[in-house]
Amino acid sequence: xxxxxxxxxxxAYGLSKVLFGVSLTVEPGEVVALVGxxxxxxxxxxxxxxxxxxxxxxxxxxxDRDITGMPVHHxxxxxIGYVPEDRRIFPELTVWENLDIARRPPIDDENGEGxxxxxxxxLFPDLKAIQSRQGGVLSGGQQQMLTIARSxxxxxxxxxxxxxxxxxAPIVVETLRDRIxxxxxxxxxxxxxxxxxxxxxxxxxxxxxLEKGEIQYTGTPEDLRANTDIQTKYLTL
Amino acid sequence: MSMLANPTFLFYQVMNSISLGxxxxxxxxxxxxxxxxxxxxxxxxxxxxxxxxxxxxxTVTFLGGAIGSFWIGVIAAAVVLGLMAFVIERGLLRYxxxxxxxxxxxxxxxxxxxxxxxxxxxxxxxxYNVPYPHGLKGAVNFGFAIxxxxxxxxxxxxxxxxxxxxxxxxxxxxxxxIRAATQDREMLAALGMNVPLVYTGVFVIxxxxxxLGGALAAPRVAVSPGMDATLIIECFIIVIIGGLGSxxxxxxxxxxxxxxxxxxxxxxxxxxxxxxxxLMLGILLWRPWGLFGHPEEDSH
Ligand SMILES: Nc1ncnc2c1ncn2[C@@H]1O[C@H](COP(=O)(O)OP(=O)(O)O)[C@@H](O)[C@H]1O
Ligand SMILES: [Mg+2]
Numbered sequence: 001x002x003x004x005x006x007x008x009x010x011x012a013y014g015l016s017k018v019l020f021g022v023s024l025t026v027e028p029g030e031v032v033a034l035v036g037x038x039x040x041x042x043x044x045x046x047x048x049x050x051x052x053x054x055x056x057x058x059x060x061x062x063x064d065r066d067i068t069g070m071p072v073h074h075x076x077x078x079x080i081g082y083v084p085e086d087r088r089i090f091p092e093l094t095v096w097e098n099l100d101i102a103r104r105p106p107i108d109d110e111n112g113e114g115x116x117x118x119x120x121x122x123l124f125p126d127l128k129a130i131q132s133r134q135g136g137v138l139s140g141g142q143q144q145m146l147t148i149a150r151s152x153x154x155x156x157x158x159x160x161x162x163x164x165x166x167x168x169a170p171i172v173v174e175t176l177r178d179r180i181x182x183x184x185x186x187x188x189x190x191x192x193x194x195x196x197x198x199x200x201x202x203x204x205x206x207x208x209x210l211e212k213g214e215i216q217y218t219g220t221p222e223d224l225r226a227n228t229d230i231q232t233k234y235l236t237l
Numbered sequence: 238m239s240m241l242a243n244p245t246f247l248f249y250q251v252m253n254s255i256s257l258g259x260x261x262x263x264x265x266x267x268x269x270x271x272x273x274x275x276x277x278x279x280x281x282x283x284x285x286x287x288x289x290x291x292x293x294x295x296t297v298t299f300l301g302g303a304i305g306s307f308w309i310g311v312i313a314a315a316v317v318l319g320l321m322a323f324v325i326e327r328g329l330l331r332y333x334x335x336x337x338x339x340x341x342x343x344x345x346x347x348x349x350x351x352x353x354x355x356x357x358x359x360x361x362x363x364x365y366n367v368p369y370p371h372g373l374k375g376a377v378n379f380g381f382a383i384x385x386x387x388x389x390x391x392x393x394x395x396x397x398x399x400x401x402x403x404x405x406x407x408x409x410x411x412x413x414x415i416r417a418a419t420q421d422r423e424m425l426a427a428l429g430m431n432v433p434l435v436y437t438g439v440f441v442i443x444x445x446x447x448x449l450g451g452a453l454a455a456p457r458v459a460v461s462p463g464m465d466a467t468l469i470i471e472c473f474i475i476v477i478i479g480g481l482g483s484x485x486x487x488x489x490x491x492x493x494x495x496x497x498x499x500x501x502x503x504x505x506x507x508x509x510x511x512x513x514x515x516l517m518l519g520i521l522l523w524r525p526w527g528l529f530g531h532p533e534e535d536s537h
């Protein structure tokens with residue numbers, strides 16, 4: 001079953017410890033949010049899942065397999081897509097080339113053939129017109145669409161979405177939110193790191209608040225919306 | 238100097254420059270590819286070039302100089318160097334990517350010494366000559382001048398390699414993956430690409446180009462120990478003036494160096510190699526990242 005289970009992971013960069021026993025689960029089709037201020041460990045949690053920053057303790061299980069410490073490309077091939085915070089578009093490749101190199105057949109035939117560039121362009125119509133433009137010259141919004149589209153080309157079952165709304169104009173954020181919601185309705189599981197609370201409340205099934213590498217609060221969007229104390233304590237600047 | 242006023246001589250010099258430039262390009266493009274993707278400054282590239290020339294000589298000799306033996310030698314050189322590169326990368330080099338550049342430099346320098354000594358053990362210190370291949374011993378008549386067939390063919394092969402590489406890098410998926418690997422290897426892995434395999438492939442192809450270039454150079458030069466010493470410097474000059482990792486940069490850089498060398502020997506006979514450095518300095522002052530280079534971005 002396409003279930004992610006992160007169990008008590010401790011991750012460090014060299015001597016600086018960042019995560020102290022983070023645990024979370026994502027059931028198939030769920031959107032689980034990680035929120036918290038800058039530097040609390042949201043990105044590190046994603047990098048730990050992906051194998052980019054392997055945890056020193058604890059485990060990451062995906063579809064009943066222990067993937068802790070597995071090479072990054074194996075993790076990706078098991079159906080986990082990574083949409084990094086800084087987008088990481090290949091600047092000297094065109095939009096279409098960025099999509100093409102990410103192409104990977106689905107791991108099972110539940111969704112038929114999987115994503116093609118035509119379907120991706122249907123989801124993000126703006127990308128179609130600029131498909132021969134170089135990645136390096138795109139606007140922030142276009143880059144964000146492309147980085148999500150690129151992950152989809154690999155037919156993930158779980159998407160790690162790191163601060164997708166960061167630095168985007170409100171109108172673009174709204175479009176992006178609706179597109180991600182479409183993906184959610186299509187059955188994709190998502191781990192969403194965000195600082196934009198409205199964005200999170202709209203999309204998530206469950207929300208974890210991180211503080212100094214530990215999960216301090218877990219609740220539904222309704223719980224968190226009602227709980228202004230928690231919001232002030234962990235989220236406002 | 239006055240010789241340059243002679244049109245036939247001038248034509249000859251221009252053709253020699255292009256021919257030398259194309260031979261250098263074939264070698265340097267392998268070096269720049271490896272540098273662009275693996276970020277390893279491979280001093281052993283020149284030694285691979287020398288080894289390729291020896292392999293070609295041995296093949297031609299073994300086949301008794303039969304028709305086609307030279308071309309079999311050229312292919313053999315590329316294949317042997319590709320295999321050597323495979324063993325070196327899989328067995329040793331890949332453990333050094335995470336290390337500092339100095340360790341990698343020392344390693345590739347060690348390979349220079351080892352390959353040089355192995356070559357001496359196999360071929361001794363004699364100097365060998367590889368004859369021009371059959372059918373290319375003559376010259377081509379341009380009407381106003383004649384020019385030897387083999388160096389002329391080198392010009393053609395250089396262009397074929399350049400266009401072939403360009404097509405492979407821009408029109409095939411593997412080429413796109415290689416270009417992506419020069420830009421962001423971590424992201425490439427996160428997209429499910431086996432980056433270590435890409436590295437092996439690039440090191441093998443780049444080294445095979447050194448072997449190919451060595452074999453193609455064999456009829457032009459004396460095949461002997463130490464023939465790699467100036468070549469590796471020339472290759473680095475080409476890579477630097479062209480811009481690290483750039484195919485067309487190394488193409489233009491190789492041509493520029495070909496012209497500087499050929500005309501330099503005529504105009505400033507005593508300053509031949511100095512001219513190459515002056516060329517590099519001039520281009521770097523004008524474009525600090527080389528002709529086709531980009532400012533180094535924060536690489537992930
Ligand atoms: N590559 C790194 N090397 C060292 N420290 C890092 C590195 N990346 C992040 N950190 C540190 O780890 C902590 C958590 O960072 P991060 O996971 O990026 O937080 P968030 O995504 O929640 O903003 C921060 O204190 C940050 O400075
Ligand atoms: Mg972050």
